[in-house]
Amino acid sequence: MLAPILSSLKRAETLKMNYTLEQYPVLNHLGLMPDHVSIYLMRYMINFIIYDSMIGRNSNFRLSDWTSIWKSSDPRKYIERLLSEEGDSVYDKIEEKDQLNIFMFHNALWHAKIFFQSFPDLKMIHLNRHPVDVIHSWYRRGYSSEFYLKKRSALTLINFNNNNLPYYAKGWEQEYCSLSDMDRLIKMINFINSNHNKTFRELSKKNQKQVLTINFDRMVTKSKNDLKIIKSFLNTDETMYTKTVMKKERCPREIDMNERAAKFEEIKELATSDSVQLLQEMVHEYELQSSE
Numbered sequence: 001m002l003a004p005i006l007s008s009l010k011r012a013e014t015l016k017m018n019y020t021l022e023q024y025p026v027l028n029h030l031g032l033m034p035d036h037v038s039i040y041l042m043r044y045m046i047n048f049i050i051y052d053s054m055i056g057r058n059s060n061f062r063l064s065d066w067t068s069i070w071k072s073s074d075p076r077k078y079i080e081r082l083l084s085e086e087g088d089s090v091y092d093k094i095e096e097k098d099q100l101n102i103f104m105f106h107n108a109l110w111h112a113k114i115f116f117q118s119f120p121d122l123k124m125i126h127l128n129r130h131p132v133d134v135i136h137s138w139y140r141r142g143y144s145s146e147f148y149l150k151k152r153s154a155l156t157l158i159n160f161n162n163n164n165l166p167y168y169a170k171g172w173e174q175e176y177c178s179l180s181d182m183d184r185l186i187k188m189i190n191f192i193n194s195n196h197n198k199t200f201r202e203l204s205k206k207n208q209k210q211v212l213t214i215n216f217d218r219m220v221t222k223s224k225n226d227l228k229i230i231k232s233f234l235n236t237d238e239t240m241y242t243k244t245v246m247k248k249e250r251c252p253r254e255i256d257m258n259e260r261a262a263k264f265e266e267i268k269e270l271a272t273s274d275s276v277q278l279l280q281e282m283v284h285e286y287e288l289q290s291s292e
Contacts, residue, residue: 003015055090116203166188
């Protein structure tokens with residue numbers, strides 16, 4: 001939802017995702033890649049991803065992809081770049097245009113320290129979703145078991161007793177293997193959220209100001225207000241295309257609380273009482289944020 005909205009703003013480039021780039025902060029977190037190597041590789045890859053985009057190299061023309069040029073406010077400029085010259089002058093154009101280069105990472109806030117070491121001036125927007133919605137979605141997609149065995153899975157895995165586990169399970173592998181699918185998911189989401197919060201608290205005051213947390217429920221119900229906050233945070237404005245994107249992403253809209261309640265009941269039927277209690281605590285924390 002948020003990615004195409006950001007890509008519609010003034011000075012914004014198309015959203016960029018790179019699964020290889022995503023591995024570096026994770027490997028750094030796992031202690032498998034030292035800071036100086038992680039910083040070097042992250043800067044190296046970002047530099048050339050932006051350069052390639054400016055000359056039309058590796059442009060995405062798939063209609064449905066988030067990173068498609070057709071999701072931008074001006075697809076024509078990406079087609080024109082296919083005929084542009086390459087070389088040192090490209091970097092002059094990048095600085096002149098003062099671009100907003102938008103990258104999407106999974107769990108970036110958890111690994112924010114290495115991001116800020118690599119890019120001291122970056123701004124990070126962290127989208128926080130209702131835990132019931134996330135857990136229900138992950139369960140439907142098989143994120144607690146067989147999904148990680150698929151060839152298209154891009155998540156970093158760890159080996160434990162010849163089992164491939166998501167790196168989220170690092171430090172509690174034995175417990176992960178002993179839990180039911182639903183209990184695993186509740187524990188994983190809580191573990192991820194706790195690490196997001198812990199990392200944020202440990203950031204410097206300067207870096208904390210460079211992180212904007214967007215509450216999903218608030219964004220979809222009070223869209224104009226949150227869009228105003230985002231524009232101020234990024235020092236940009238809307239384009240003519242932004243309203244079209246907002247409408248397409250159904251912002252604003254009402255949240256179907258009956259549907260969410262039904263998801264919660266389905267989760268409760270498959271989870272132990274301890275896990276349900278943990279989920280209720282996450283829900284309480286999330287809904288407090290939504291009401292702020």
